[in-house]
Amino acid sequence: MSTSTLTHPLIFDRKDFSDDMLLKLYESLVLPRRIEEKMLILLRQGKISKWFSGWGQEAISIGAVNALAQDEFILPMHRNLGIFTGRNIPLEKLFAQFQGKASGFTRGRDRSFHFGSIEHHIVGMISHLGPQLAIADGIGLAYKLSEEKKVTLVFSGDGASSEGDFHEGLNVAAVWKLPVIFVVEHNGYGLSTPSEEQFAFKNFTDKGPGYGMESVRIQGNNVLEVYAAIKTLAEDIRQNPRPVLVEAITFRMRGHEEASGTKYVPKHMMEEWARLDPVDNYENYLEEIGVLDAKTKEQINKKIKKAINDGLDLAFAEPAISPDLQVELNDIYAPFSQEVISAPEDGPKSEKRFVDAISQGLEQSMERYPNLVLMGQDIGDYGGVFKITDGFKAKFGGERVRNTPLCESAIIGAGLGLSIKGYKAMVEMQFADFVSVGFNQIVNNLAKIHYRWGQNADVVVRMPTGAGMAAGPFHSQSNEAWFFHTPGLKIVYPSNPYDAKGLLNAAIEDPNPYLYFEHKGLYRSITAEIPDAYYTTEIGKAALTKEGETVSIITYGMGVHWAIKVVEELGVSADILDLRTLLPWDQEAVKATVKKTGKVIFLQEDCLTGGIGAEICAWISEHCFTHLDAPVMREGSLDTPVPFAPSLEKQFLPVERFKEKLESLIKF
Numbered sequence: 001m002s003t004s005t006l007t008h009p010l011i012f013d014r015k016d017f018s019d020d021m022l023l024k025l026y027e028s029l030v031l032p033r034r035i036e037e038k039m040l041i042l043l044r045q046g047k048i049s050k051w052f053s054g055w056g057q058e059a060i061s062i063g064a065v066n067a068l069a070q071d072e073f074i075l076p077m078h079r080n081l082g083i084f085t086g087r088n089i090p091l092e093k094l095f096a097q098f099q100g101k102a103s104g105f106t107r108g109r110d111r112s113f114h115f116g117s118i119e120h121h122i123v124g125m126i127s128h129l130g131p132q133l134a135i136a137d138g139i140g141l142a143y144k145l146s147e148e149k150k151v152t153l154v155f156s157g158d159g160a161s162s163e164g165d166f167h168e169g170l171n172v173a174a175v176w177k178l179p180v181i182f183v184v185e186h187n188g189y190g191l192s193t194p195s196e197e198q199f200a201f202k203n204f205t206d207k208g209p210g211y212g213m214e215s216v217r218i219q220g221n222n223v224l225e226v227y228a229a230i231k232t233l234a235e236d237i238r239q240n241p242r243p244v245l246v247e248a249i250t251f252r253m254r255g256h257e258e259a260s261g262t263k264y265v266p267k268h269m270m271e272e273w274a275r276l277d278p279v280d281n282y283e284n285y286l287e288e289i290g291v292l293d294a295k296t297k298e299q300i301n302k303k304i305k306k307a308i309n310d311g312l313d314l315a316f317a318e319p320a321i322s323p324d325l326q327v328e329l330n331d332i333y334a335p336f337s338q339e340v341i342s343a344p345e346d347g348p349k350s351e352k353r354f355v356d357a358i359s360q361g362l363e364q365s366m367e368r369y370p371n372l373v374l375m376g377q378d379i380g381d382y383g384g385v386f387k388i389t390d391g392f393k394a395k396f397g398g399e400r401v402r403n404t405p406l407c408e409s410a411i412i413g414a415g416l417g418l419s420i421k422g423y424k425a426m427v428e429m430q431f432a433d434f435v436s437v438g439f440n441q442i443v444n445n446l447a448k449i450h451y452r453w454g455q456n457a458d459v460v461v462r463m464p465t466g467a468g469m470a471a472g473p474f475h476s477q478s479n480e481a482w483f484f485h486t487p488g489l490k491i492v493y494p495s496n497p498y499d500a501k502g503l504l505n506a507a508i509e510d511p512n513p514y515l516y517f518e519h520k521g522l523y524r525s526i527t528a529e530i531p532d533a534y535y536t537t538e539i540g541k542a543a544l545t546k547e548g549e550t551v552s553i554i555t556y557g558m559g560v561h562w563a564i565k566v567v568e569e570l571g572v573s574a575d576i577l578d579l580r581t582l583l584p585w586d587q588e589a590v591k592a593t594v595k596k597t598g599k600v601i602f603l604q605e606d607c608l609t610g611g612i613g614a615e616i617c618a619w620i621s622e623h624c625f626t627h628l629d630a631p632v633m634r635e636g637s638l639d640t641p642v643p644f645a646p647s648l649e650k651q652f653l654p655v656e657r658f659k660e661k662l663e664s665l666i667k668f
């Protein structure tokens, strides 16, 4: 990257800003610099473990944080210390966070700037960088839906702009005209990789128009320019919501993090950019125009020094966290105690197909929660590929029933952004298979956010799943086990219309993130008489679908129907336990049936290796050993992708093998 686009020296234009404002910006700018100076000393002394430097880039954070209202959300990255200090976060709490102490924002669970604070209207990053943008989209959408006339601002580095999430985040914001300012801190390098090895375009201002978005280019080292540009944009966007891409030209003066150094940066660039230091240049300017005198400068610096030292004293005085197992486990989920809602006993009932039960549940949840927003591909006028939201847009309006661009990651991330603003979101995967491109948002953002800093993710991801329709490897997969392994998620998987409605309603009611699996093969093949009224099914509770004496079959989803059929064919007296909730699963019910029959087989549609059955069978072996009269068995699909041709698919699925295994278990 060349510096040719920057003026030497920086030219400051105070416009009509008062002296007080100029000094406020000065104090705001000096604070992160002084903190960083201190942190670098502490790092060398081994008193902190890691530091991501924002040295030389402070004017961007400071211009931005001062330009927005205090109650407008900002989503910073790893070099934006100035956002945190600019929102007046108590320094002792910030330092405690850096040191992994209990009074830090994540209580020792995450490091450095990886935290948010709703009180300060900051949503911190996860390491993956790009996912931040979609969360800003969700917050922007919430502003729009509640007509708040606010703007949100999210940062990205130039390196992270190569991520798909960057593209998805910008595209959704542009299509939905969301009030989001995307600030790219174009600082020349992504770790050691220079911009020209990162992308082939020259400026981000070329990129914005490609999304149908305005873009502006500013000198990121000039705090007055950043402040003025973002203030003007924010004022305009509040009245006329739309996204804008701001390219802030700057330079990273230190290593990616302190251990990695800057050997790969040409010396002359370091020297050129050192002359453009945002703090020194602004200080000189204020002195030149007579706004900053030696006395004021000393007072400000003294005040800052004292604040830093006081904050550090408090943070260092705090003892290291003493682990409490229960506290850690309890914080995986946002607190929620379900009170099961039953439909009136004598209320009306009607025969419903599985698909209609889902649709009715969703519709009733939409009526019950005016803050529930549905998002998915083709779910608007078209009603979704399986017609679950047919007529919803006409009934609830396009703001709450949103057709989305083809971008699972951004939409799941936007769901989290909505949740941060107190909305509920339901995101429909067109097919469960496509969740792979939204995987990161689910397992790293939705799943971990409550444990990390106490924010809930009130998002239900609906997953039309399963094989048996000759739809091949990418429209047939069972992928519940991908998520089963991730703490912080809840997973439900109904097998019948009654539970399909009740579990969906329960998942939507719960403020925690859910994966709701709905087997496509059940949509139109089974019906049941279910209450017309709203009701919920208990989460974490299995159901004994069939009772018997000889053997226990533990299963879920389509497995329940296979088990019923095989048991009837063989004339076996069997317990069939339908798990219904896979996470957290019902250990009590599993133990009770194993205790009763002493013989157990787990049946799953998913491939055998590493599936839900593997975990539950291992648990049974460990916890129910004395009740067992035979080895714990399991059957599942072949460990291959799901094949297309019906004969191959039939061989892939576990039904025949299950039947044989069940017979051998009974004979054991």
Ligand SMILES: Cc1ncc(C[n+]2csc(CCOP(=O)(O)OP(=O)(O)O)c2C)c(N)n1
Residues within 6 Å of the ligand: 079, 127, 128, 129, 156, 157, 158, 159, 160, 161, 185, 187, 189, 190, 191, 252, 256
């Ligand atoms: C998905 C992902 N890949 C790789 C990394 C490792 N990593 C962390 S920061 C970084 C460079 C980011 O560069 P840029 O976005 O320009 O931000 P800068 O560090 O320059 O401020 C890399 C490669 C990561 N955190 N996440």
